[in-house]
Amino acid sequence: MRATLVQIDVDPEETVGDRRERVAALVRAQSGADLVVLPELWPVGAFAADSFASRAEPVDGGPTAAAMSDAARAAGVWLHAGSIVERDPAGPLYNTSLLFAPDGGLRAVYRKIHRFGFDQGEAVLMAAGDRVVTAGLPDAVLGLATCYDLRFPELFRLLVDAGAQVIVLPAGWPARRLAHWRILVQARAVESQAYVLACGTAGTHAGIEQAGHSMVVDPWGEVLAEAGPGEQLLTVDLDPARVTSTRVDFPVLRDRVLGLPEPSPGAAPLPGS
Numbered sequence: 001m002r003a004t005l006v007q008i009d010v011d012p013e014e015t016v017g018d019r020r021e022r023v024a025a026l027v028r029a030q031s032g033a034d035l036v037v038l039p040e041l042w043p044v045g046a047f048a049a050d051s052f053a054s055r056a057e058p059v060d061g062g063p064t065a066a067a068m069s070d071a072a073r074a075a076g077v078w079l080h081a082g083s084i085v086e087r088d089p090a091g092p093l094y095n096t097s098l099l100f101a102p103d104g105g106l107r108a109v110y111r112k113i114h115r116f117g118f119d120q121g122e123a124v125l126m127a128a129g130d131r132v133v134t135a136g137l138p139d140a141v142l143g144l145a146t147c148y149d150l151r152f153p154e155l156f157r158l159l160v161d162a163g164a165q166v167i168v169l170p171a172g173w174p175a176r177r178l179a180h181w182r183i184l185v186q187a188r189a190v191e192s193q194a195y196v197l198a199c200g201t202a203g204t205h206a207g208i209e210q211a212g213h214s215m216v217v218d219p220w221g222e223v224l225a226e227a228g229p230g231e232q233l234l235t236v237d238l239d240p241a242r243v244t245s246t247r248v249d250f251p252v253l254r255d256r257v258l259g260l261p262e263p264s265p266g267a268a269p270l271p272g273s
């Protein structure tokens with residue numbers, strides 16, 4: 001299964017329309033891949049909170065969804081189109097990832113569960129998703145997560161329990177926390193015994209320098225490919241059978257203790273007492 005991550009430079013000098021056309025052309029050129037992955041909120045920029053409301057678009061009939069559906073069909077690839085600011089017809093905004101099949105059909109929608117910003121930006125401007133999403137491809141089951149979700153291992157446990165073998169994580173991760181990114185992407189792969197395809201953005205928008213450094217990590221935690229800071233494509237061949245063999249040969253997931261007891265301070269004797 002050949003996967004290509006497209007680490008896009010989100011430059012505020014480029015219009016959203018121009019970027020959409022440029023990215024669609026990049027996707028159309030990936031006809032040799034099985035799966036193409038784009039970053040989080042690449043049309044507007046993950047930190048361009050001032051533009052979220054004005055750049056929000058619906059999934060049904062929205063310009064990015066339409067362009068990505070066409071591009072997936074033209075290339076004949078599965079396309080994880082990263083995420084858009086979704087304006088739900090019912091009102092709220094969501095950070096919404098879209099997965100298209102090679103016929104252009106929309107096969108999965110994931111609304112980011114953990115919103116970043118503490119009391120600002122996405123955390124206050126967008127609503128949280130409430131569904132854990134997996135999608136069956138011909139060769140593997142994908143699990144969907146987005147950027148800040150990376151810091152919440154309990155979501156990844158749920159994805160593993162739902163059958164995920166390849167976890168796709170579009171991101172817009174700041175350069176300032178590159179060290180966290182590299183450690184956490186590897187940690188999620190090791191603990192999930194799954195491939196993690198983590199696709200970030202390049203460039204600087206809203207004054208936040210992006211890390212780039214998209215990564216593909218295998219179920220053993222080995223980094224198969226890592227981008228630099230600029231716009232770049234990463235192509236890697238994945239073997240979903242490696243997920244099964246890793247889980248059989250080193251069956252740590254089998255040793256999970258479900259329903260751990262509540263902490264009870266002082267229950268264990270103190271050393272020396």
Ligand SMILES: NC(=O)CCC(=O)C(=O)O
Pocket residue numbers: 040046115116146147148149151171172173174177180
């Ligand atoms: N777009 C994001 O979710 C950013 C997350 C981030 O910067 C962090 O977790 O650190």
